[in-house]
Amino acid sequence: MDYFLELFLGGLTRGSIYALIALGYTMVYGIIELINFAHGEIYMIGAFTALIVISVLTLMGMNAIAMLVIAGVVAVLYSCAYGYTVEKIAYKPLRNAPRLSALISAIGMSLFLQNYVLLAQTSDFLPFPNLIPEFEFMERYAHIIGSTEIVILITTTIVMILLTILIKFTRIGKAMRATSQDKTMATLVGINVNRVISVTFIVGSATAAIGGVLIASHVGMINFYVGFIAGIKAFVAAVLGGIGSIPGAVLGSFVLGWTESFATGYVSSDYEDVFAFLFLVLILIFRPAGILGRSEKNKI
Amino acid sequence: MIKIDEIKRAVLVSIWFMFLTFPIMVIRVNPVEHIVEWRWKNMVLVGIGSFLLSFVWNYLMKRKELGFKKVEAGEEENVVPLTRRILGEKRIYIPALVIFGIFTISFPFIFSMYQTTIMVTALIYVMLGLGLNIVVGLAGLLDLGYVAFYAVGAYAYALLNYHFGLSFWVALPIGGALGAIFGILLGFPVLRLRGDYLAIVTLGFGEIIRIILENWNEFSFGPSGIANIPRPPLFGIDLSVHGSTTYIYYIMIALCVFTIFVVNRLQDSRVGRAWIALREDEIACQAMGIDKARTKLTAFSLGATWAGMAGVVFAAKTTFVNPASFTIWESIIILCIVVLGGMGSIIGVIAGALVLILTPEYLRAFSEYRMLAFGTLLVVMMVFRPGGIIPNVRRTYKFKGVKNADKS
Amino acid sequence: MESVLKVQNLGMNFGGLRALDDLDLDVCRNEIVALIGPNGAGKTTFFNCITGIYPPTDGDVFIFARGMDKPDRINGVKPNKVTEKGLARTFQNIRLFPNMTVLENVMIGRHCRMHAGVLGAILRGRSTIREEKKAVEDSYAILEKIGLAQFVDEFAKNLPYGAQRRLEIARAMATEPFLLLLDEPAAGMNPYETRELDELIKQIRDEEGISILLIEHDMKLVMSLSDRIFVVDYGKKIAQGTPEEIRNNPVVIKAYLGEEIDA
Ligand SMILES: Nc1ncnc2c1ncn2[C@@H]1O[C@H](COP(=O)(O)OP(=O)(O)O)[C@@H](O)[C@H]1O
Numbered sequence A: 001m002d003y004f005l006e007l008f009l010g011g012l013t014r015g016s017i018y019a020l021i022a023l024g025y026t027m028v029y030g031i032i033e034l035i036n037f038a039h040g041e042i043y044m045i046g047a048f049t050a051l052i053v054i055s056v057l058t059l060m061g062m063n064a065i066a067m068l069v070i071a072g073v074v075a076v077l078y079s080c081a082y083g084y085t086v087e088k089i090a091y092k093p094l095r096n097a098p099r100l101s102a103l104i105s106a107i108g109m110s111l112f113l114q115n116y117v118l119l120a121q122t123s124d125f126l127p128f129p130n131l132i133p134e135f136e137f138m139e140r141y142a143h144i145i146g147s148t149e150i151v152i153l154i155t156t157t158i159v160m161i162l163l164t165i166l167i168k169f170t171r172i173g174k175a176m177r178a179t180s181q182d183k184t185m186a187t188l189v190g191i192n193v194n195r196v197i198s199v200t201f202i203v204g205s206a207t208a209a210i211g212g213v214l215i216a217s218h219v220g221m222i223n224f225y226v227g228f229i230a231g232i233k234a235f236v237a238a239v240l241g242g243i244g245s246i247p248g249a250v251l252g253s254f255v256l257g258w259t260e261s262f263a264t265g266y267v268s269s270d271y272e273d274v275f276a277f278l279f280l281v282l283i284l285i286f287r288p289a290g291i292l293g294r295s296e297k298n299k300i
Numbered sequence B: 001m002i003k004i005d006e007i008k009r010a011v012l013v014s015i016w017f018m019f020l021t022f023p024i025m026v027i028r029v030n031p032v033e034h035i036v037e038w039r040w041k042n043m044v045l046v047g048i049g050s051f052l053l054s055f056v057w058n059y060l061m062k063r064k065e066l067g068f069k070k071v072e073a074g075e076e077e078n079v080v081p082l083t084r085r086i087l088g089e090k091r092i093y094i095p096a097l098v099i100f101g102i103f104t105i106s107f108p109f110i111f112s113m114y115q116t117t118i119m120v121t122a123l124i125y126v127m128l129g130l131g132l133n134i135v136v137g138l139a140g141l142l143d144l145g146y147v148a149f150y151a152v153g154a155y156a157y158a159l160l161n162y163h164f165g166l167s168f169w170v171a172l173p174i175g176g177a178l179g180a181i182f183g184i185l186l187g188f189p190v191l192r193l194r195g196d197y198l199a200i201v202t203l204g205f206g207e208i209i210r211i212i213l214e215n216w217n218e219f220s221f222g223p224s225g226i227a228n229i230p231r232p233p234l235f236g237i238d239l240s241v242h243g244s245t246t247y248i249y250y251i252m253i254a255l256c257v258f259t260i261f262v263v264n265r266l267q268d269s270r271v272g273r274a275w276i277a278l279r280e281d282e283i284a285c286q287a288m289g290i291d292k293a294r295t296k297l298t299a300f301s302l303g304a305t306w307a308g309m310a311g312v313v314f315a316a317k318t319t320f321v322n323p324a325s326f327t328i329w330e331s332i333i334i335l336c337i338v339v340l341g342g343m344g345s346i347i348g349v350i351a352g353a354l355v356l357i358l359t360p361e362y363l364r365a366f367s368e369y370r371m372l373a374f375g376t377l378l379v380v381m382m383v384f385r386p387g388g389i390i391p392n393v394r395r396t397y398k399f400k401g402v403k404n405a406d407k408s
Numbered sequence C: 001m002e003s004v005l006k007v008q009n010l011g012m013n014f015g016g017l018r019a020l021d022d023l024d025l026d027v028c029r030n031e032i033v034a035l036i037g038p039n040g041a042g043k044t045t046f047f048n049c050i051t052g053i054y055p056p057t058d059g060d061v062f063i064f065a066r067g068m069d070k071p072d073r074i075n076g077v078k079p080n081k082v083t084e085k086g087l088a089r090t091f092q093n094i095r096l097f098p099n100m101t102v103l104e105n106v107m108i109g110r111h112c113r114m115h116a117g118v119l120g121a122i123l124r125g126r127s128t129i130r131e132e133k134k135a136v137e138d139s140y141a142i143l144e145k146i147g148l149a150q151f152v153d154e155f156a157k158n159l160p161y162g163a164q165r166r167l168e169i170a171r172a173m174a175t176e177p178f179l180l181l182l183d184e185p186a187a188g189m190n191p192y193e194t195r196e197l198d199e200l201i202k203q204i205r206d207e208e209g210i211s212i213l214l215i216e217h218d219m220k221l222v223m224s225l226s227d228r229i230f231v232v233d234y235g236k237k238i239a240q241g242t243p244e245e246i247r248n249n250p251v252v253i254k255a256y257l258g259e260e261i262d263a
């Protein structure tokens, strides 16, 4: 039973990380129908920036919690800046181009950013210090769940709540929802669509950066390629839940996290990804638009 | 004339990029030894570079917008793309074709074996590109797992040869057929999916095949792969490596010509038109009496056939296969060939394959930077020429008694 | 009179919304029938249900092909099969194949009357060549009849709006239907184009012997063309009859209150 619980919570942790990345995919897709292939790289850049900040601060001898907070804030800021810039360079000029062209542009961006970090930094795996403290009260449960996992779960929950508030109750959130339903109409009622798209990229990048910092502390190392792999997984999660739907992305991420965790725990970690993808296919066969996806509302 | 405004803009852009690249370009950390290295020089370089590039970018953007305006104003007659003008002019393109043919045939004798090997690789990608072009370019089905069929072909030859000693020429059609079967196998579950859902499922399919090849040691010999695959035999003569490379080169030329022939015939046929209609509007396509499921399955299986055959040639060329040759990046590169070349356009796809495969090869001198350059090329090409290098032109027909506006 | 289409108790639910409710309708051979009603009444949904795009929730759809005396029930039959059986339609929001030429658009209509498969296309044997040549000629002939011959090699997306609507009709005609379903064919046309359309539709009925069921808001056109009219509102049939009867029907006038009926 403990083993099951461990796998369950492990899946939950994984799922929440995927969710933080998947949100960016799904929000961008909801608004401009683009698979933002470079999104995983934004997450990677967030983690790298955090590592750089932490290394510099360590030299200055700062305490762990303060470092973590500062590194997190800087990582979020920089990821947002990258997300914003990538959109302006690689996607904005392609608003009216065939959709595949924008996809190829995104792939190019992804390659560019990977190699940019590879060349400017290193191709090796770098150790990422775990700055999340071990809580004493957690010791009793240490065989089931660690402190880092708890922090990940709590942070994810907070981010989700903030995001929900942003989208449901703020002006920009309303504008985002309107734009995702009908871009032309949104323009007609005076919404600045370009601004909405920029904000979407910024918000998505911010959550990805938080995910990046958390998973890097959890796993303990990063390199230039971690973004691509995590990105693909998160994208699978977004599709699983129904791309374009925010609750869908979260649900899809948990489902994916659990699938992987249980497949690894009970079968073999070699085939973890095979199970993940087979599960995806299975769900899409029965629900072609994903678990919470709206089926084509396209009126004929 | 460069205006003050533009300079101001360029300065802002340059400041922005200096800020943006600051942590990654300037600071380099070594967390193990707690060393931090500051590279202020890079910041200056980024500043100057982005300042200058900002002008280039603006200039290109303006040109692109000007092009759009011309099209809208109906002035496009005068700006018929050069490529299309050449292709439409018999006096130009027939001699060009002859020269190109002679060049192609004498290539192994003019250039070194190294060059020939690179060219064989490029030709394999031409074939892969033309095959994927059926699926993505014509039928509009976004397939991100195309490499799986390539792997199926390569492993088919490797394994059939290992266990049963089958020769290249027997394996070639088998590889194609297996590709087709796998194409249908993938096609069935994804029939109902649209657009990007299809993309992710095909991506998953490609990964599943690769992971199985990597882990199922008894079947595929795992990550270490299969070595000593024979090169294609020529009437039982044992060719030297050099001779064999030349021979494979000619085999690839023949296969490419065959592929072009088939794809060309298909795209102006009843089946090809159905693919394009499916790409353009799925619902209207069905309402016009086209069987959607069947049309999709033919596209998948025909596309996969070429990948299967290309896989067999690949195994014969490298004499070694392992799962590392069939990662998702391979699928992505093939997709880039199709879109960058010009979706649905045969010449475009050929051009795309040659550009994308040969450029990195000849950029080996700058080996570190070539993937960076590759990424940049993709973005820049798409931003400034979203239709690809040589966009597709539809066939036109001539009729008696009608004055046909000559658009060639 | 001999029926070509008979719809009984047709119902369609979208989740909680009942878009069609207990609808009866029939079309006879060589007849032009109009289906009218306010926006959102369920007219397009009715077309979608009989052409197989949505399977109806309840009711029956029967067709009577030429030379067939037995009714053929087509509920839930796939759209392409429905077209093969001889029903062809146009769409309210134009759905041409924008990046194909006008001729190719019509040739797609010929698809289900042709046979060449993949092998045929590759080998290009004599029968394939002959079939292909005939398809080009037939398609061209249809374009001439519809008055689009001057646009043959133009991309469909580059045609003027009115011509696009006519091309939809040409494409549907190419499938050799016995019943043509037109969804708001005059929408967006100017009075001159509408008059041409009026003649074209009559010509299709008279010369080709094709029955026509059309959805239209232009009452002048409806009154001039139709042999009979069905009126729906909120998915229910509220009236049926000759143009004369419909014009004076108080229920219809009430449903259209605010919308003008003049003819
Ligand atoms: N695919 C669909 N899903 C949900 N509701 C639909 C769908 N298609 C049509 N409807 C609804 O059915 C009703 C009838 O629509 P429609 O048939 O398009 O009306 P009309 O063509 O008479 O203007 C409308 O309320 C519309 O919103």
Ligand SMILES: [Mg+2]
Pocket: C043, C044, C045, C092
């Ligand atoms: Mg309607």
